[in-house]
Amino acid sequence: MNVLARNNVKVKGQGAQPMVFSHGFGCDQNMWRFVAPAFEQDYRTVLFDHVGAGGSDVAAYDRNRYGTLEGYADDVLQICRELRLEQVVFVGHSVSAMVGVLAAIKEPERFARLVLIGPSPCYINDGEYVGGFSREDILQLLESLDDNYLGWSSTMAPVIMGNPDRPELGTELTNSFCRMDPDIAKQFAKVTFLSDHRADLPKVQTPSLVLQCSNDVIAGQAVGEYVCRQLPAGQMVLLKATGHCPNLSAPEETISAMKPFLGY
Amino acid sequence: MQGSADTEQGKEPSEDSAEELYEHAPCGYLSMSPEGRILKVNQTFLTWTGYSREALLGGKRFSELLTVAGRIFHETHYAPLLQMQGFVHELSLDLVCADGRPLPALINSVQKRDALGRPLAVRTTLFNMTERKRYERELLLARRKAEQLAQSKAALLATLSHEIRNPLNAITAATRLLGMTPLSDKQSKYLRILGSASGNLLALVNDILDWSKIEAGKLSLEQREFSLRELLGDILNGQAAKAEEKRLRLQMEIDERLPACLLGDPVKLGQILTNLVSNALKFTEKGGVKVSVTLRSRDGDACDLAFQVSDTGIGIPPDRLAAIFEEYTQANYDIGMKYGGTGLGLAISRKLVALHGSKMVVESEVGRGTCFSFDLRLKSAAGAAAAGTSPSSASSPQALRGLKVLVVEDNEVNTYVLARWFEHWGVSFDAVRNGREAVERLQQGGYELVLMDLHMPVLDGYDALKVIRQLPDERLRQIPIIAISASTRAWQESNVLASGFTDFIGKPFDEGVLFRKMARCTSREAPESPVHPPEAAPRASGAAADSLVLAPDFSFTKLRQWGAGDPQASAALARSSVQALEQARPALAAALKKGASDEYERACEAITGTLHLLEAHGLAAALRRARALLAGNAPDPARVQAAVFAIDWEVENLVGALVAIASEAGA
Missing domain, CATH: 1.10.287.130 (Signal transduction histidine kinase, dimerisation/phosphotransfer (DHp) domain)
Structure with a gap:
């Protein structure tokens, strides 16, 4: 299996030091379109899709391998190995922030910096820890995914007709980014929102930057602060941008928050 | 259309003003700031949701009107999509109305942008899809x-x-x-x-x-060590006669870099390749068939292998290529008439490849030949590498001459069948009827190999094996023991091997396979060690545990509940269940053969509790069918025989799975 084809890896940029961008749940590498170009001058930028998302090889999806975030972290490490990347700046959004954390714990010598955008080690409230959601909320989400991935949205037709092999039947109407196989989306959501990697944070030796949005309902400020506290070499920047995707809604602010951390 | 300050005619109900249309259109309208704060909303939306205009326009965000799940979906899908492509089509989200009631809505949004492409506002329409959703x-x-x-x-x-x-x-x-x-x-x-x-x-x-x-979703993949070279050798040997008959070349090409020992499911892989090769031979009249395996890349333990089976046969027309994988389909009807077969082989192979998470690809040219290929990712096994010997062609029939074998089998027909073959091969043997006798006889010495049925009265195959492997005599602890079972094929084999048997053979015996296995186990074929070391390997693999969960003919939920999380307790329950089943088995068979209805009922009653505990629907059904048979007058002996077999099959499945539980405790 070709790792680069499996993850639809795209390499650009004129720099020597690699910067790897890892997208979160619900999207694909397209979500870096406003941020990644800003670093092409000085870095070798590496974009990819997680297996099951975007242009990745869906056939490579393995329920066991991707049953935990470690599987996704292993993919990141495989890409790094394949491209012989060293001194990597890893930029991970949402769940991919934790993917980067796990990868950096496994091979600390490979990573120079971690940029964690909207990270959360655990989405579910647990005693004093406030993740933002109850278990019921998350289960409700998993149920509702059926509606949007299998519902009246354009993917419905092939499913009802028993033609999942012919996605072209549904491509005309649909939202062209962030497409994901329904079953994979559901498992990815489960893996993402039911994971608890709080205990891993103190193991990270790599200097890390947490980019925290204002008013982020997915990963609130308290969660960002928690992550920053638990990381041995963590710092946090609170963005004015609202929502969960500052890389899309406020790319300039995101870029300028990253630059000082990267020594610009 | 004109504005609301209109002439008298404009007030006619038939004519809509723009404002009127906006407010009362049969869909909800929302305008929002780029951050999602609600700026404008129409009356239809307010009526549907029960909110007042003031409540919504005071800085409320659209996402706050959603359920928590909807909010997550909004943040992870809706918002990024809208920002990337400037629109979102047909998302289905549940709104929470003022009174808490959910309103399923279909949502379309567009971003309004300025000349520089910066978002100014978001316009959204909502359709009430309560009916549609239902x-x-x-x-x-x-x-x-x-x-x-x-x-x-x-x-x-x-x-x-x-x-x-x-x-x-x-x-x-x-x-x-x-x-x-x-x-x-x-x-x-x-x-x-x-x-x-x-x-x-x-x-x-x-x-x-x-x-x-x-x-039925009952197959899952096993993980165990095997030699791919040996597997391919066996397959080609098995097909050689057919190739010779048609004067076709049968070649294999194996990448030298291939690890000697891989981790995977040799039974299913063998099935895939056997199917493809025999298919290729069937449709080839001139030339030959080639099997090749290439190591594409290797990443640590993980090997990416490319398999290919190509022939110089009749080929498949392009318009039939997709259909050949469908069940019961051959490239055309005439071909079915001419070549025979179920037309299931390729469908099965494709599904088995898919079970590995891969895909079967076919290329073909009419008159030139066909090539089936698939990629598999297998791990190389660190274990004792079964050396890549060349598959020595059919061993000499003399190879087993003089071998002394102990047959442990309670079924006389089977013993008889074996005896005939042994006579033919010059193998001398003794037969005993249960595990206890086997242990006693073995200690008297002189045997080089044991063939042991798994299910016998007094002491069954698994238990006898355990006793033998703990005997003081080193030679006996190492003696090769081949298990025999009627539940053949993939789903039994790995259990048996994991229990510590040297090898496994399913009924019906293929005498060629039996011969080869016996030769291999006693090193009479080639100077190589047995593929599976005789030490008992504790079975703890997740894959095997999964296969238990998948079997719907019975369930161990209750058994585990009764065990209350204590593996020792579950193991004890499993053992006693095995005992009960094994005790009932001969009684049931005897009663059926005699047509003794009351005897049969007594035997059934003895295991009622066990059936209940194991939720053994499969066995219960088999027992019911047999009971129905007894109710009739002088049932057909063939049907009785079939009923006995059906019960045996279910009991064996149960016992196989129970033994796994019983051994978990020791693992």
Whole structure:
């Protein structure tokens, strides 16, 4: 299996030091379109899709391998190995922030910096820890995914007709980014929102930057602060941008928050 | 259209003003700031949701009107999509109305941008899809039901096929034995017909059984060490006769970099390759068939392998290429008539490849040949590498001469069949009827190999094995023991090997396979070590545990509940269940054969509790069918035999799984 084809890896940029961008749940590498170009001058930028998302090889999806975030972290490490990347700046959004954390714990010598955008080690409230959601909320989400991935949205037709092999039947109407196989989306959501990697944070030796949005309902400020506290070499920047995707809604602010951390 | 400050005619109900249309259109309108704060909303939306205009325009965000789940979806899908492509089509989200009631809505949004492309506002329409949603749910439900129905049909097919296979085994075995007696030319000719017809029928029933097992979702992949070279060698050996008959070349090309030992499911991989090779031979008249395996890349333990089976046969027209993988389909009807077969082989192979998470690809040119290929990712096994010996062609029939074997088997027919072959091969043997006798006899010494049935009275195969492997005599602890079981094929084999048997052979015996296995176990074939070391390997693999969970014919939920999380307690329950089943088994068979209804009932009663504990629906059904048979007058002996076999099959499945639980505690 070709790792680069499996993850639809795209390499650009004129720099020597690699910067790897890892997208979160619900999207694909397209979500870096406003941020990644800003670093092409000085870095070798590496974009990819997680297996099951975007242009990745869906056939490579393995329920066991991707049953935990470690599987996704292993993919990141495989890409790094394949491209012989060293001194990597890893930029991970949402769940991919934790993917980067796990990868950096496994091979600390490979990573120079971690940029964690909207990270959360655990989405579910647990005693004093406030993740933002109850278990019921998350289960409700998993149920509702059926509606949007299998519902009246354009993917419905092939499913009802028993033609999942012919996605072209549904491509005309649909939202062209962030497409994901329904079953994979559901498992990815489960893996993402039911994971608890709080205990891993103190193991990270790599200097890390947490980019925290204002008013982020997915990963609130308290969660960002928690992550920053638990990381041995963590710092946090609170963005004015609202929502969960500052890389899309406020790319300039995101870029300028990253630059000082990267020594610009 | 004109504004609201209009003439009298404008007030006619038939004419809509723009404002009027906006407010009362049959859909909800929302305008929002780029951050999602609600700026404008129409009356329809307010009516549907029950909010007041003031409540919404005071800085409320659209996402706050959603359920928590909807909010997550909004943040992870809706918002990024909108920002990337400037619009979002047909998302389905549940709104929470003022009174807490959910309102399923279909949402379309567009971003309004300025000349520089910066977002200014978001415009959204909402359609009330309460009815639609109900309808969709019903559709999905109907689909789920249809799938379940298909599954239960497949399960029925599996049961039927299995029951057909058992009497067939007897026919093929008897046919082969008959062939060893002196026959006239005419008799020999008839016998050949009988042999090939029953062989074909058996292959067909096996295909149907495999296919329906896959359909019923009962197959899962095993993980164990095997030598791919050896596997391919065996497969090619098995097909060599057919190739010779048609004067075709049969080649194999194996990448030298291939690790000697891989981790995977050799039974299913073997099935895939055997299917492809025999298919290729079938459709090739001139030239040959080639199997090749290439190591594409290696990443630590993980090996990416490319398999290819190519032939120089008749080829498949382009418009039929996609259809060949469909069940019961051959490239065309005439081909079915000419070449025979179920048309299930390729469908099964494709599904088995898919089970590995890969895909079968076919390329073909009419008149030039066909090439099937697939990629697999397998781990290389660190264990003792089975050296890559060249597959020595059919071993000399003399190879086993003088071998001393102990046969442990309570079924006289089986012992008889074995005896005939042993006589032919010059193998001397003694037969005992249960595990305890086997242990005693072994200690008297002189045996080089044991063939042991798994299910016998007094001390069964598994328990006898345990005792033997703990005997003080080192030679006996190491003696090769081949397990025999009627539940053949993939789903039993790995359990057996994990229990510590040297090898496994399923009924019906293929004497060639039996010969090879016996030769291999006693190192009489090539100077190589047995593939599976005789040490008992504790089974703790997740894959094997999964296969227990998947089997719907019974469930261990209750057993585990009773065990209350204590593996020792569960193991004890499992052991006592095995005991009860094994005790009942001969009694049930005897009662059925005698037609003794009350005896049968007593035997059933003895295991009622066990059936309940194990939620053994499969066995219960088999018992019911047998009971129905007894109710009739003088039932057909063949049907009685089939009923006994059906019960045996279910008991064996149960026992196999129970033994796994019993051994978990020790692991």
